[in-house]
Amino acid sequence: MRLHGTMSINAEGRLTIGGCDTAGLVAEFGTPLYVFDEELIRQNCRAYRAAFMQDERIQGEVIYASKAFMTKAMARIIQEEGLGLDVVSGGELYTALEAGFDPARIYFHGNNKSPAELEMALAAGIGYFVVDNFTELHLLNGLAGERGVKASILLRITPGVEAHTHEYIQTGQIDSKFGSAISTGQALAIVEEALQLPHIDLKGLHCHIGSQIFELESYRYTVQVMLDFLAELRSRLGFTAEILNLGGGFGIYYAEGDEPASIAAYGQLVRESVLAGCEERDLPLPRLVVEPGRSIIGPAGTTLYTVGSVKEIPGVRTYIAVDGGMGDNPRPALYQSRYSALLANKADQPAEIVVSVAGKYCESGDMLIWDLAVPRTEPGDILAVFCTGAYNYSMAMNYNRVPRPAAVLVKDGQADLIIRRESYADLVQNDVIPERLKK
Numbered sequence: 229m230r231l232h233g234t235m236s237i238n239a240e241g242r243l244t245i246g247g248c249d250t251a252g253l254v255a256e257f258g259t260p261l262y263v264f265d266e267e268l269i270r271q272n273c274r275a276y277r278a279a280f281m282q283d284e285r286i287q288g289e290v291i292y293a294s295k296a297f298m299t300k301a302m303a304r305i306i307q308e309e310g311l312g313l314d315v316v317s318g319g320e321l322y323t324a325l326e327a328g329f330d331p332a333r334i335y336f337h338g339n340n341k342s343p344a345e346l347e348m349a350l351a352a353g354i355g356y357f358v359v360d361n362f363t364e365l366h367l368l369n370g371l372a373g374e375r376g377v378k379a380s381i382l383l384r385i386t387p388g389v390e391a392h393t394h395e396y397i398q399t400g401q402i403d404s405k406f407g408s409a410i411s412t413g414q415a416l417a418i419v420e421e422a423l424q425l426p427h428i429d430l431k432g433l434h435c436h437i438g439s440q441i442f443e444l445e446s447y448r449y450t451v452q453v454m455l456d457f458l459a460e461l462r463s464r465l466g467f468t469a470e471i472l473n474l475g476g477g478f479g480i481y482y483a484e485g486d487e488p489a490s491i492a493a494y495g496q497l498v499r500e501s502v503l504a505g506c507e508e509r510d511l512p513l514p515r516l517v518v519e520p521g522r523s524i525i526g527p528a529g530t531t532l533y534t535v536g537s538v539k540e541i542p543g544v545r546t547y548i549a550v551d552g553g554m555g556d557n558p559r560p561a562l563y564q565s566r567y568s569a570l571l572a573n574k575a576d577q578p579a580e581i582v583v584s585v586a587g588k589y590c591e592s593g594d595m596l597i598w599d600l601a602v603p604r605t606e607p608g609d610i611l612a613v614f615c616t617g618a619y620n621y622s623m624a625m626n627y628n629r630v631p632r633p634a635a636v637l638v639k640d641g642q643a644d645l646i647i648r649r650e651s652y653a654d655l656v657q658n659d660v661i662p663e664r665l666k667k
């Protein structure tokens with residue numbers, strides 16, 4: 229069993245995270261509970277800084293993709309670690325601003341930002357808009373004009389590279405809801421258009437080729453495609469990009485078989501590809517931006533559940549059901565994602581049986597883990613599911629009117645609440661009974 233970050237097993241045989249006994253966390257905060265390892269979050273941020281921001285030959289910037297996990301406390305940690313921030317909605321932007329995040333270091337993504345969202349971001353004075361399409365480009369130009377400002381933008385480009393976990397595919401990929409494809413000429417057209425608009429300041433290009441990527445070569449290839457396009461923009465339009473944003477997507481270990489490279493190796497490959505590629509094409513070096521989400525927060529999150537019913541179907545399978553499931557972690561149901569886990573209160577005991585972990589939601593697809601080897605299991609045991617930091621809380625929902633869990637930040641034996649557990653009262657707070665139903 230692979231432990232992550234500051235995890236260890238104490239003398240009582242129980243899993244600890246950030247020096248906190250998981251049984252103690254459960255007693256104090258209840259389950260399900262998201263536990264975030266502050267030390268590991270910071271280590272990951274520092275690994276990214278070291279990998280992208282400390283090469284004297286090329287300027288780098290790392291911005292955290294907040295859609296992976298965003299709360300006010302998280303925004304504070306990211307700011308303290310010197311990273312910038314990606315937001316994809318008014319809600320994420322609002323959270324960042326409420327936390328006091330420096331707006332100048334915020335990039336705003338999304339393929340359908342509303343006028344209200346664009347207004348909000350202009351009013352806040354965010355750093356960059358990553359503009360997806362012509363509609364948005366004109367809308368933003370108009371709104372910036374009304375304010376008498378110029379909006380700094382990157383254009384989202386579809387490079388025709390689709391990365392999958394262990395491979396990448398060179399596609400003419402035209403059929404995407406995101407960005408403008410190079411292959412159709414649309415990318416060139418939108419750059420030309422942006423350069424002509426009076427309230428738009430085109431700073432560079434953006435691309436994002438996928439998520440949970442293990443194959444570093446896919447990044448090398450993407451750099452080449454983007455630099456070829458930059459060379460074309462220079463020769464045809466005389467345009468030189470200040471910024472090249474290569475998106476996020478770097479993969480992490482979830483379960484047996486996942487073998488990500490190190491963040492250092494990822495950084496080195498990308499830096500070297502950009503340096504060599506610019507030299508070959510005689511292009512000035514752009515500022516290199518990357519946008520990791522999952523690889524900063526994923527491994528730093530663990531979900532603790534209490535085991536409830538244990539159901540053995542003789543000769544078939546043993547199900548153990550926990551007090552959460554697809555509501556707090558929709559990924560297995562959405563993407564067949566795999567997770568690893570252990571019984572936190574029996575962390576030193578050898579596995580004796582194989583069980584499948586079911587959630588409590590009314591959906592047969594609500595299974596968290598198939599075929600997990602564990603010690604003998606009984607109701608009341610604590611199950612710790614690893615690497616739930618990314619796209620769990622941020623995708624959590626209230627299906628079945630189950631309140632969403634609390635989250636704590638642990639460090640050096642201290643646990644602090646960063647998200648309060650939802651109450652039943654929270655669940656009905658926006659419900660309205662029309663007068664005619666009150667009679």
Ligand SMILES: *Cc1c(COP(=O)(O)O)cnc(C)c1O
Binds near residue numbers: 293475521
């Ligand atoms: C989702 C996303 C990211 C982050 O992806 P991860 O897989 O979490 O690293 C970065 N940039 C853009 C544009 C994204 O949509």
